[in-house]
Amino acid sequence: MARTEATKLSNGIIHNEKVPNGSVTVSEIHDEKTDYTRWRLLDERGRQTWHYLQTDEEVEQWPQSTADKYHLGLPTGLPNLPPPRTPLASAHNALTFFSALQLPPGNWACEYGGPLFLLPGLVIAWYVTQTPIPPAYAIQIKNYLFARQNAEDGGWGLHIEGESSVFGTAMNYVVCRLLGADAEDPRMVRARALLHELGGAVNGPHWAKFWLSVLGVCEWEIVNPVPPELWLLPDWVPIAPWRWWIHMRAVFLPMSFIWSRRFSHPLDPLTRSLRDELFTQPHNSINFAAHRNSISPRDNYHPKTWVLNTINWLLVNIWNPYLRSARLVQKAEAWTWKLMQMEDANTDFANLAPVNGPMHLLACYIEEGPDAYSVKRHRERMEDFLWVKDEGMLMNGTNGVQNWDTSFAIQAVMACPGFATDERWRPMLTKALEFLEDQQIREDCVDQEVCYRHPRKGAWGFSTREQGYTVSDCTSEAVKAVMQLQSTPGYPTLVSDERIHEAIDIILTMQNPSGGCSSYEPTRGSEYLEYLNAAEVFGRIMVEYDYPECTTACVTALMLFKKLYPTYRTADIDAFVERALAYIRRVQRPDGSWYGSWGICFTYAGMFALEALAAVGETYENSERVRRACKFFIDRQMEDGGWGETYRSCETGEWCNHERSQVVQTAWVCIALMEAGFPEQEPIRKALRMAMGRQRANGEWLQEGIEGVFNKSCMISYPNYKFIFPIKALGMYAERYGDIELD
Numbered sequence: 001m002a003r004t005e006a007t008k009l010s011n012g013i014i015h016n017e018k019v020p021n022g023s024v025t026v027s028e029i030h031d032e033k034t035d036y037t038r039w040r041l042l043d044e045r046g047r048q049t050w051h052y053l054q055t056d057e058e059v060e061q062w063p064q065s066t067a068d069k070y071h072l073g074l075p076t077g078l079p080n081l082p083p084p085r086t087p088l089a090s091a092h093n094a095l096t097f098f099s100a101l102q103l104p105p106g107n108w109a110c111e112y113g114g115p116l117f118l119l120p121g122l123v124i125a126w127y128v129t130q131t132p133i134p135p136a137y138a139i140q141i142k143n144y145l146f147a148r149q150n151a152e153d154g155g156w157g158l159h160i161e162g163e164s165s166v167f168g169t170a171m172n173y174v175v176c177r178l179l180g181a182d183a184e185d186p187r188m189v190r191a192r193a194l195l196h197e198l199g200g201a202v203n204g205p206h207w208a209k210f211w212l213s214v215l216g217v218c219e220w221e222i223v224n225p226v227p228p229e230l231w232l233l234p235d236w237v238p239i240a241p242w243r244w245w246i247h248m249r250a251v252f253l254p255m256s257f258i259w260s261r262r263f264s265h266p267l268d269p270l271t272r273s274l275r276d277e278l279f280t281q282p283h284n285s286i287n288f289a290a291h292r293n294s295i296s297p298r299d300n301y302h303p304k305t306w307v308l309n310t311i312n313w314l315l316v317n318i319w320n321p322y323l324r325s326a327r328l329v330q331k332a333e334a335w336t337w338k339l340m341q342m343e344d345a346n347t348d349f350a351n352l353a354p355v356n357g358p359m360h361l362l363a364c365y366i367e368e369g370p371d372a373y374s375v376k377r378h379r380e381r382m383e384d385f386l387w388v389k390d391e392g393m394l395m396n397g398t399n400g401v402q403n404w405d406t407s408f409a410i411q412a413v414m415a416c417p418g419f420a421t422d423e424r425w426r427p428m429l430t431k432a433l434e435f436l437e438d439q440q441i442r443e444d445c446v447d448q449e450v451c452y453r454h455p456r457k458g459a460w461g462f463s464t465r466e467q468g469y470t471v472s473d474c475t476s477e478a479v480k481a482v483m484q485l486q487s488t489p490g491y492p493t494l495v496s497d498e499r500i501h502e503a504i505d506i507i508l509t510m511q512n513p514s515g516g517c518s519s520y521e522p523t524r525g526s527e528y529l530e531y532l533n534a535a536e537v538f539g540r541i542m543v544e545y546d547y548p549e550c551t552t553a554c555v556t557a558l559m560l561f562k563k564l565y566p567t568y569r570t571a572d573i574d575a576f577v578e579r580a581l582a583y584i585r586r587v588q589r590p591d592g593s594w595y596g597s598w599g600i601c602f603t604y605a606g607m608f609a610l611e612a613l614a615a616v617g618e619t620y621e622n623s624e625r626v627r628r629a630c631k632f633f634i635d636r637q638m639e640d641g642g643w644g645e646t647y648r649s650c651e652t653g654e655w656c657n658h659e660r661s662q663v664v665q666t667a668w669v670c671i672a673l674m675e676a677g678f679p680e681q682e683p684i685r686k687a688l689r690m691a692m693g694r695q696r697a698n699g700e701w702l703q704e705g706i707e708g709v710f711n712k713s714c715m716i717s718y719p720n721y722k723f724i725f726p727i728k729a730l731g732m733y734a735e736r737y738g739d740i741e742l743d
């Protein structure tokens with residue numbers, strides 16, 4: 001075994017430096033582990049944080065819940081159930097299991113991993129802001145990354161199922177090193193070899209170059225400009241940042257501030273060593289400025305356009321050296337800082353998402369110093385993004401899936417005849433209703449026009465009320481769940497009519513002139529802004545687009561509302577629905593399918609689109625397009641009765657069959673066919689038989705392929721879907737055809 005020398009770093013992590021001639025093999029590696037019986041998930045009104053208990057006393061006082069055990073991959077001890085013979089019995093078993101995972105405030109939680117570019121931002125931000133990293137976190141994060149290292153080449157990709165890229169490999173290599181991994185650990189050696197094969201870190205995309213410059217491993221000259229001056233453009237300018245998709249402008253904001261300050265962590269032994277490890281030539285011989293546009297083909301999903309390249313050239317060669325006056329810089333930085341403070345105030349430092357969150361932490365550290373309240377609060381908020389599972393600790397794509405999964409869970413149960421009025425499920429559903437009531441956003445943002453925020457009073461976001469961002473379909477799915485429960489005998493009216501009206505008012509603001517709906521706001525800028533897409537690794541990110549999924553959610557919420565409240569804004573609702581349906585019809589592809597942007601892929605969007613059409617009475621019987629849509633699915637049913645497509649469908653825009661059918665996608669298609677009123681029962685029965693066949697004796701289904709996507713190229717996990725959608729499909733079947741045995 002090689003000899004190691006331990007160095008204690010400023011952040012408290014013990015860092016093992018292998019003496020150069022040492023070598024170890026994978027079989028000799030004994031990674032440190034944490035004690036899984038000591039992890040606990042705390043859910044405070046939806047704010048979820050994991051805690052590693054230090055003493056036996058604490059362990060005794062705070063017992064591990066079934067949900068903790070399940071998420072950690074420990075045996076839950078949940079009992080085997082009578083084998084289900086009918087769809088409803090299967091749904092019942094599934095719900096028996098799933099209900100045990102409900103958290104005390106009434107919501108469900110789960111891992112929300114997939115992207116592999118989030119931890120690097122967090123860990124680099126922690127490191128450069130001297131934030132102490134608890135040893136248990138360091139151990140767990142490394143374990144997760146090693147568990148997710150691609151077996152064939154030792155690298156990491158953009159997401160957990162993606163092929164290795166410079167972005168994934170360079171950045172996660174850095175994370176492991178910052179958390180104490182040894183450069184001579186064979187897994188690091190392999191990752192480094194691959195990175196060098198791909199040309200080294202100079203071939204990373206813009207975000208990689210940005211973070212490596214922050215860390216002091218690259219020179220800032222390698223980073224294409226991120227000028228905060230853009231925030232000074234008058235609002236009417238077609239490229240003004242307020243028009244961009246909310247995630248892009250939220251990232252651009254702190255990034256432009258940090259870029260403008262050219263913050264770099266002072267060199268230390270570890271970063272000095274990284275300067276040697278990440279490149280294929282000696283650090284001092286690299287012409288960083290010449291690598292601004294270097295990028296490996298594996299990372300170049302959306303190559304920069306000639307327009308952007310020209311703008312970058314002008315900024316680097318003319319604007320920055322000759323025209324960018326100190327006064328202007330100061331003004332731009334002051335205004336970006338003000339906008340950042342508004343984002344922090346409006347979210348209580350939770351921030352929109354895990355990319356801008358760590359950047360805000362760093363920006364506050366730069367501007368206000370290490371002891372500022374803003375820095376302290378941001379450090380606390382970083383906890384909200386972390387998740388622990390059997391493989392280790394990862395960073396979620398948001399601060400959780402609280403509202404979204406809880407709304408869908410309610411709707412799935414509502415699809416099962418008799419469940420909502422069954423005493424067995426009433427407490428669970430009432431709790432879930434209480435949670436949604438608590439999470440509706442009750443106030444608009446302070447100075448919403450100044451900080452370009454869309455109205456939010458009455459809305460629901462994807463995760464929590466604190467995060468506080470209106471999302472069209474999250475509002476719709478939540479208000480649907482609330483209306484469904486509150487109109488069922490035996491449930492309290494927690495959300496008043498007035499508050500339901502407020503939600504509907506918000507939904508009515510979400511439609512674009514096209515008739516379609518986007519995610520967070522109506523579209524504010526032209527699709528041509530995609531010419532300025534500088535991220536390289538993602539497609540279609542610059543502005544809000546229309547999505548059949550979001551549009552459908554709005555339509556179905558409005559239709560249910562109209563049924564229950566037939567007098568409120570009826571004309572507006574009718575006009576909205578008509579335009580929305582025209583949009584859904586227009587974007588159907590000639591082969592009968594719809595392309596999905598938030599779930600993989602055609603199976604997901606098809607389910608929504610057919611639900612929207614069914615909501616206005618357009619079904620197989622009376623519509624050629626619905627028949628075409630059904631044919632699209634029937635043609636792709638697999639031998640075993642299921643359906644399966646891979647994430648490649650999202651990337652390529654063409655159906656890519658999975659080698660194995662997937663329970664979640666099979667449920668989506670069953671729901672789609674039932675919504676469509678597909679006249680033959682056999683394909684649906686066969687599909688549900690397959691799903692029931694994969695159900696375990698305790699009622700659960702095991703995790704299969706990844707379910708979700710964003711920005712066309714990045715996949716993201718929705719582990720609760722394997723409960724929610726099969727339950728809904730089984731319930732719908734029983735409702736429509738009777739709860740009969742399927743064979």
Ligand SMILES: CC(C)=CCC[C@@H](C)[C@H]1CC[C@@]2(C)C3=C(CC[C@]12C)[C@@]1(C)CC[C@H](O)C(C)(C)[C@@H]1CC3
Pocket residue numbers: 247248251353354355356397398404462471473474519538549550598709710711716
């Ligand atoms: C490129 C950047 C900034 C990465 C950070 C990740 C976010 C952009 C992603 C992670 C989760 C994500 C996919 C999400 C959405 C938008 C983009 C998010 C927030 C939305 C809200 C869009 C509308 C969708 O119908 C749905 C509600 C499913 C998702 C939920 C998650």
